[in-house]
Amino acid sequence: MFILLWSLMFKNSLLMMILNMEMAMILIFLFMFSYKIKIVMIMFMVMMVCEAMVGLIYCACWSMIFNNLKAHKISLSKYAS
Numbered sequence: 001m002f003i004l005l006w007s008l009m010f011k012n013s014l015l016m017m018i019l020n021m022e023m024a025m026i027l028i029f030l031f032m033f034s035y036k037i038k039i040v041m042i043m044f045m046v047m048m049v050c051e052a053m054v055g056l057i058y059c060a061c062w063s064m065i066f067n068n069l070k071a072h073k074i075s076l077s078k079y080a081s
Contacts, residue, residue, distance in 0.1 A: 022051055 029044045 022048065025051065
């Protein structure tokens with residue numbers, strides 16, 4: 001939710017925000033791994049999985065929308081000529 005609000009406030013690409021957050025969480029996870037803090041490590045693992053799922057759903061939705069628009073454009077151009 002934070003990423004969605006951030007991208008809307010600053011007009012950034014949502015996908016780039018998700019990828020940057022993924023990289024930051026992986027780095028934090030690696031630093032926490034050396035401290036052996038189990039609860040924080042589990043929390044970051046769950047957050048990384050959730051962010052990855054959000055990114056995949058986002059990409060899938062936009063690709064479906066793009067393909068639908070492309071298909072409609074092709075079918076409209078058939079009828080126009």
